[in-house]
Amino acid sequence: MPTEEGPISPAELRRRIRANEWTGPLPSPRTVGAAPADSRAYAKMNLVVLPLAVAFDFVLFCQRNARAYAIADITEPGSPVPRLLAPDADVRTDLPRYRVFSRGSIIDEPHDINAYWHADSVAFLIGSSSCFDWALRTAGVQYETLGAYETALPCLPSRCFAGNMVVTARRFASSQDAVRAIQISSRHPAFHGAPVHMGPAQAIGIADLAKPDYPLGTMPAQTASDDTHTLYWGCGILSASLTGSAQIEQLITHYPGRLMVTDRLIAEMAVF
Amino acid sequence: MPTEEGPISPAELRRRIRANEWTGPLPSPRTVGAAPADSRAYAKMNLVVLPLAVAFDFVLFCQRNARAYAIADITEPGSPVPRLLAPDADVRTDLPRYRVFSRGSIIDEPHDINAYWHADSVAFLIGSSSCFDWALRTAGVQYETLGAYETALPCLPSRCFAGNMVVTARRFASSQDAVRAIQISSRHPAFHGAPVHMGPAQAIGIADLAKPDYPLGTMPAQTASDDTHTLYWGCGILSASLTGSAQIEQLITHYPGRLMVTDRLIAEMAVF
Incomplete structure (x- = not known):
């Protein structure tokens, strides 16, 4: 898509993903954003959704292992809006695909997680190697x-x-x-x-x-x-050795390669 | 003290504070640590202690306002040990003085907080301007x-x-x-x-x-x-305009200028 029509904005890409017009891996940074594409590359994020009851435990884990899991945004419990990274986004619909785990086993790989979103759901957006x-x-x-x-x-x-x-x-x-x-x-x-x-x-x-x-x-x-x-x-991949995930009734991540594109430039998120 | 006998280690300074042999403001970074003192200056931290029930809310607040409140360590609920910064320290005793608030009012300014520490207490160590x-x-x-x-x-x-x-x-x-x-x-x-x-x-x-x-x-x-x-x-000072603190049954901070000295070098905590 982007190669045919040139760069598109993060908001437009999220809109197409939300409408199920884009379900594959995200296009490369070079093709998302205004020209010159290279300097306008937008940050993409890994997603982890957990119930509020274990959200603090997960924050602790990420804070202690920030070289793997640097948290860039946390939603209010029940709110799907990543305010710091993309205030008009909805983490339930704006990634191309998800993985839903229950007590450590994959139970679904849907294109949206509306059916799995609860009043106590908290979403973590975690920096990606891409x-x-x-x-x-x-x-x-x-x-x-x-x-x-x-x-x-x-x-x-x-x-x-x-x-x-x-x-x-x-x-x-x-x-x-x-x-x-x-x-x-x-x-x-x-x-x-x-x-x-x-x-x-x-x-x-x-x-x-x-x-x-x-x-x-x-x-x-x-x-x-x-x-x-x-x-x-x-690396932001949740290790297969990770305990805790097996005890959690419901844990949602992005499907591999299907990240969320944000409104923040990668270069803007550098320390300087 | 340090000017008379030369630099002392963070662990030794914390030991003296714990024993109430040192109750004033911390010595300058130049006087804590082995020679050459300037290059061995150790990071000091602001302290905030809250009940677990509002710990996640506070993490959210700090994460969104990290230029004021950059969290460097979070203790396990009930544990007074700041594992990342000083694994042999005890945040209940190793600061020279504390301030205890109840629903926004100062109720005590003790030299230790053993009497105020609960099984659900969580301590946040927050980077200091010093x-x-x-x-x-x-x-x-x-x-x-x-x-x-x-x-x-x-x-x-x-x-x-x-x-x-x-x-x-x-x-x-x-x-x-x-x-x-x-x-x-x-x-x-x-x-x-x-x-x-x-x-x-x-x-x-x-x-x-x-x-x-x-x-x-x-x-x-x-x-x-x-x-x-x-x-x-x-700045890490909790603003007088901060809502939330007024609703919290018990909030503890360090007394102004009475921070916790850590085992981490300031230079070590730079990005590079």
Whole structure:
């Protein structure tokens, strides 16, 4: 769609998603927003919806593990409006697809969650790696995303939530690219901030980088050269090891790749 | 004390406070920590203790107004341990003095809050301007702190909490000092981040800069020159206009100037 008619605004994209005219993965940042598209790329967000009864526990967990789960907005209980990020949006309808869990099992993957929304529902909008990748690419950093992995790095637990960190791994073409990536990611704490590890994958419990637990993009064809560097960032995927989710009557997330586009520019959310 | 015997560790300072051997304002950052004192200055924190029933509302309020209230740690309900900032500390005893409010009125100003601590008490540790001032001074920025002021800038409300922003005003000796202050504060989102206003005080509802609502430090004797600039940052003081606090059975804060010293370096908490 966007390639045919040029960039569209976040509000217009959300309107089409709400009307079920757009149900696939979001278009790339380059195609959402006014020209020049690259500098008007809008932040996209992961979604987690929980009952108010465990909302504080989840806030605690995210606050303690902010490199994976940086909360950018929290709705009032019962209100579907993410006021800070998109005051005319509705988190129940404005993502292309959702996943509904009950006590840890997927029970539905609908295109809206009106039927699952309750007076005590609270939505958390959490920074996505797609924004971080945009920042790296915009700066001309050369790298490939290897995938996302379950690790042996424990998250700091909070009440009913505990588990290991999920990380995304990126292989950089040179020392200079890796250094630049550390600088750029540090400016973006809303989208994971600085890396949590650099060096051997085994040191954080990843057995084989060629076998990601959550494949993202394409695996690199070439082998590593002497000056490639692999860096690891916290990731917003709720780990399969996460306790707590199994005890929750209803937990809703976005369907993988089907995020919410906001009215905030990625560049605007940088520290400076 | 510290001037006589040299720098002491945060843990030792907290131990003395706990033993009521130190009840005054905290020593300056330069005198807490190992040499070289300047580079080992430790972060200090504002404290707010609330019942769990309103903890989520307060998180919402802080998250929406993070330039005033950046939460650096939240204790488990009932636990007095700020795990992220000082895992061997106890927020009930490790600040020199407290203020206990009941429905908006001060009812006690004790040296510990053991008698007021309940199984549902939650403590919030909130970044303090004292750290931010350390960062500015360490960089050699020339300025004077004018004080803290109630403004007409509304905070974003959340549930039972609403009110106007309190700001601290600083007058910088030159354009270059003001520019440097914006750069440095941007690196420190844990301590208010970038300024919220620059220019005339009247534009944000401050009638007279010479009459701060909350005096801090000393007022400058000289008048402003052509190249002085006044900048305003969000402030962690709970505004007198804050609704919500009046409805809360018990709210505890630190006594002004009696903060909690943490094990985290101020420099370590910078974005980079």
